[in-house]
Amino acid sequence: ILTLACDACKKFTLHVPSKLDAEKFIGRVNLKECFRSANLIHSSDPDFRVLEDGSVYTTNAVHLSSEKRNFTIVLSNAENQEKKMVVVLEHQTKIEALKKRHSKEKILRRAKRRWAPIPCSMQENSLGPFPLFLQQVQSDTAQNYNVYYSIRGPGVDREPINLFYVERDTGNLYCTRPVDREQYESFELIAFATTPDGYTPELPLTIVIKIEDENDNYPIFTETAYVFTVAENSRIGSTVGQVCATDKDEPDTMHTRLKYSIIGQIPASPTLFSMDPKTGVITTLSSQLDRELIDRYQLKIKVQDMDGQYFGLQTTSTCIINIGDVNDNLPTFTHTPYVTSVEENTVDVEIFRVTVEDKDLINSPNWRANYTILKGNENGNFKIVTDSKTNEGILCVVKPLNYEEKQKVVLQIGVVNEAPYSREATLRSTMSTATITVNVKNQDEGPECSPPTQTVRIKENAPVGTKSGGYKAYDPESRTSNGIRYKKLSDPKGWVNVDENSGSITVFRSLDREAEDIRNGIYNITVVASDTDRRSCTGTLGIILEDVNDNGPSIPKQTVIICKATMSSAEIVAVDPDEPINGPPFAFRLDSDSDSNVQRVWELKKINDTAARLSYRNDLPFGSYKVPIRVTDRQGQSKVTLVNVCLCDCITENDCTTRTPRIGNGDVKLGKWAILAILLGIALLFCVLFTLVCGASGTDKKQKVFPDDVAQQNLIVSNTEAPGDDKVYATNGFTSQVVSSSAQAVCGTMGSGGKTGGQETIEMVKGGHQTLESCQAAGHHHTLESCKGGHVEVDNCRYTCSEWHSFTEPRLGEKVQLCNQNVDGNPVQDYVLTYNYEGRGSVAGSVGCCSERQDDDGLEFLDHLEPKFRTLAETCVKR
Template sequence: MAVASAAPGSNFSKQLLFFLLALILFCDACKKISLQVPSHLPVDALVGTVNLKECLQSASRIQSNDPDFRVLEDGSIYTTHDLILSTERKSFSISVTGSQTQEHKVIEVVLAPRGKKLFERQERQKKDPVLKRSKRRWAPIPCSLMENSLGPFPQHVQQVQSDAAQNYTIFYSISGPGVDKEPFNLFFIDKDTGDIFCTRSIDREKHDQFPLYAYATTADGYAPEYPLPLLFKVEDDNDNAPYFETKLTTFTVDENCRSGTSVGKVTAIDLDEPDTLHTRLKYKILQQIPDHPKHFSIHPDTGVITTTTTLLDREKCDTYKLIMEVRDMAGQHFGLFNTGTITITLEDVNDNAPSFTETSYVTEVEENRIDVEILRMTVEDQDLPNTPHSKAVYRILQGNENGNFKISTDPKTNEAVLCVVKPLNYELHQSILLKIGVLNEAQFAKAPNSQTPAMCTTTVTVKIKDSDEGPECQPPVKVFQSKDGFPAGQDLQGYKAVDPETRSSEGLKYKKIKDEDNWFEINEDTGDLRTVKVLDRESKFVKNDQYNVSVVATDADGRSCTGTLVIRLEDFNDHSPQIEKEITICQNDKDFAVLQPEDLDGPDNGPPFEFLLDNSASKFWTIEPKDGGKTAILRERQNLDFNFYRVPIQIKDKRGFSARHILTVRVCDCTTPTDCKMKFSGDRDIKPPNVILGRWAILAMVLGSALLLCILFTCFCVTVKKTVKKCFPEDVAQQNLIVSNTEGPGEEVMDANILLPTQTSNICDTSVSVGTLGGQGIKTQQSFEMVKGGYTLDSNRGGGQQTLESVKGVGQGGMDTGRYAYTDWHSFTQPRLGEESIRGHTLSKN
């Protein structure tokens, strides 16, 4: 089956494009190119396209030597007027010059009229009928259709033939879009000849190609060939003019911007085939409104609008309109085009400085008036109103050294408002000259090649009017020094006010309005003070060593002023360090207590403190300063019994001023002081840390010890020859010693001094033993009990007492309590004889 090309239509412009795409032959680049064209070529008809880049990569000059043709920069060849070619070939050349190397090349173009080849073929077919049909393969040949063809219709498109027609009667059919699919009935085929026809014109923007299938079958339905795919491409016709995406586009740019500033980019759309001359667009500004001077330009290819001058001034014209044109066919005059309007708005910048409407102002105000408006001033500014570029900021540059004036901006009117905020005194100044400047909130933006203008200023003369005014308390606060402890009944200089008219204090009356602790009384005529109390720096009414007294001075007309007298007290070392008198030591936690003295005097008469213990207390306690002498640690020398103790201590401040304190120390079996069950009481008999014996107790102990030695010596001299068990009756003394602990005349005795033994000692001979002491073994157990001032040898006579058992170190689980050997008693009493002797001597002196 074969496929044959169809004849062109009668419309020459459509035929031209149809045949152009059918054949472009390149014989040799830059030498010779052959193009098959119709014999009739209308004006501005596309003849063909040559590939200039195969000759030169970049060409700066392209020129045809035949005036009948012109060549564009992309290699497209167009006719300049209507041409009718003869049967002979027509040729011309194109000269190309390189843009960089200036290399020159020539391309020869040969135009072959299609009518001559068709005539030669017809003549050959007449001479040799065999040539009317030759064997061809069942294969597709590319075919193109021209968009918007004018007919006549039906228009022959292509012919398909099968080689099987030599042996069979073949019928042809087609299917696909344009036949039995949308758009229906666009194509049909002659079932006998295989000629395919188009019934109407085609819009490429709707259907750019048609994939069809051709079939060859016999009368009985036999298909000797496979279905043949056919692709009909629709060649583009430049039938769509480009258009702007939006008809009205708005851009903004700052006024006074530099030349070449980008304003915006316009874009256009062309529905024709992309990457062809039909969609190669060029932009142009047709008109600027207002049109003078020309401020804007546009890049023809990208559509970017830029400024061309630095003279854009919003204050002269704030909006420009540009009438834009976009044209296809690379901007050629025969290309399709459209127009649009671009609006460019100028953004305001602060390029105009504000200026006062007057060069000077005069106003007046009464003296002593405050918070009063005295003047309003206006400015002119050509920048955009109600923006930081035009809002004014006013400053007082000179004349307000005392802070009497304040200037502000009225946000509604942009005026300057001048006010008096501090009283003016006519007696000091009758007029004041102010210099005032103005700027904008936004920083000034100078135009290119211009200078920043100086600040605009004006002067204001403020005249002060005299008025009858009351007394003045100047300064409002007066300070004088006084010593701590200044006695009562002494006179002090008070607060003095003056009449500004007479500059004297005559006729003024004074009265106290604040004296928190009532330290003073005031003389109503002179304002002098007299102390009614001792001035105490440590008073709760003194803050930061200062005591304040407020005084009001009143003239004859009842006008007054108020002043404050500050008495600054110099510190005097009149307070000794004080300390908490009752402390607790929890032995389960620690064996010390922290002492934190307080001194009401100032730092110069306070810490570091010096801590001293009495000699009697230093045997059982130690004290160690901490924190640079601000605190101290009181520690036990040895574990004391759980009881109350008196500890004399002396504390000195930095200047040596000291106080003696008796601390009540509670030694308790606890973890925290709140757990201790022993309660502090002022009537409690505080126990000394050791047992002290009187003179008579010492004498009794000495005699008892001598008697005990005699008895023991006698017992050791007795020998026993046999085992004898002797038990004495319960009512016999059996070598029990009763120790007396009576002192002097008994002034310290509260209970009976001598008590009977709590247990009888039995001496039993249990066996015969041979020893160095006469061969008789003696086992002796003796019990002693001594009571003196609540101290006993028996550990069961009350918790917390110092006992022989506690000294010996025997617990309740050890030997039988209440019975001790002589050596135990001797070791307990001997160290205490000297202490009792000393104490007895002290008591006898008292």
């Protein structure tokens, strides 16, 4: 218990046991109230030590022989100002005597109400003796009543149970056993004052008991061992890592003020690392970390509470620091110079291996080598690659060497690491170099075809047996062609023969420069040259065919069309397969030898070196004409081409194919397709006339029916509920019109029936539905949906319409009468169902048998039609 005297800096009283152990916390004094700017604290008694926050600790074991013991705390600051504070240590036995005396004199001495929260605290892990007196709870009503005191709350009737109790009569509050602050920081109790008969003169009193912290917990590192990595050659002050520790004691006190330090290093020398005492951050003290010398350091680190004071609790741990590798060592060749050899004409073979040394980390980018050829490989004969397992450089030949050209090759090679060099190379290059001398060994080689493609020149149409130079191969060792034999390997057209001994060629068949597959006038053959040991090489001989004027100019487009309405001439273009020296300019003229009439009818004028314009002189009739034209090149070679000229009544040339052709003298010529078209037209005309006559004459003989394919138009087949016939019924009295596939057409009167301008529908039992777009109001079109086979316009519609009207009127009336009754004469439902909707809605009335029927035709809309439709309507109206 700590009691503060009335005057600060005079005296503090601490109640302690008679025996105190060393390094024991005994209480806390308020130094700030005494001297706020103090920075030096001194105790007059060496057995006691005072910290910055006012905590008082024993430095040695202390035994209080008397009831009191005093010592002085001297406080001073930088200005040498000084204050003193007296601390009184009282033995706890005196407290019991004070309790008894206070109990006897409480009525006489209570002049002030104390029923209010009184601060109270106790030291954690207290040594007792127990029960330990904490404070006294009293009520002013005890002057007038006999008051009984009681408490409730954590530590009384809740966990931890029975830790505190209060004397019923005196109100003295006791603790029965030590308390751990890390488990219970404080307790909040509720005190009650009641009279023996249960009356409560006071409201419940809340009492807070705070557990004072004792430095009984060691700081603990978060990890048993820390592992960090820092790159070698790092700068001074580079961060390596950070360690951390925790302490369960009360925060923001000296008990949890931790201090970190390094207490050991392996290897011990030199000291390369430091640690921030407050944050635990480890940094480098030197830039001489070298992984190649020492790749790992082990530190022993310590954390201590009480801000590192020697009596603070401490814990140690281990920190492993690995030194990371950087490319600070160059690869170097183990030997130089190197010498090797290779036979000529060998390729894709390994000829030598070079080795390097590198102190950096094996199998890392800082260690792996990249080789390159710096000089001596201008012809691309060599390449060097790295063996991923051994880090050696493998020198290979990728292009054959020729001993006759060069007997020795000196290569300069260099090597670097995959990772860039980390240090500045000021005094030397970052690339190690070495030389490799490659000696080329001679081989007995076969003939050499060099160059691989050779040419000779021969005039086309040269006589058979004409000889010319051919292909030549040679022995690379003797540089002669002695002993070499030649053989023709490929001759696509079989034009030449190759001499076996000399390689010269002889014409076997006539050469044609303008032949097919001859490009740019060059004919290629393949020749094989071999020696006595059957070693061979292959070459190509290109025969350049010199042009001869053996082709006259010709006209590729031998049929031209002249549309008489838009043009009066046609352009004639000539070509010559010979070379330009034997080609244009061309001379054009009409060849009058074959037909003297050509000069009189046609005229030919030259446009440019390769074209002329052909025009007719008089007003020729339409037809096809044959015009012979002779074209002569600059060397006098000529050729006659018979040009077919079609003179048409057309606008464009494509239209001329649909016209009937004529003979050049004006007579008409009919082709087989024209004759077939005329016959088909005549047959169709007879069919139409026969259909109309039969349709009119058959009115009285047999009932007209709708064709079966009518339903295949734009109406679907209706659902028929009873057997039907071929009759047609309309609700508003209009007569239907159908155009069949046989080109028979009938028209009838179209009445509005109160639905003028609407769309009428008809029901066909056999064929399904058909939609008829009836006459519209003035200014609208009149359309008729035709049958599947198409619709045909018939000029005599008025006659067939009258016949159709007389045929359908009596039968439709009978159908209407029978529609309303069944076989027994009773009314029945419609057996004709409404057709399914497939598009636009209909404004016409129902076609059911029970619909409203009208007798008048309803043709008033015909008076408002446009002129061109009024004539059609008058034709179809019944007279």
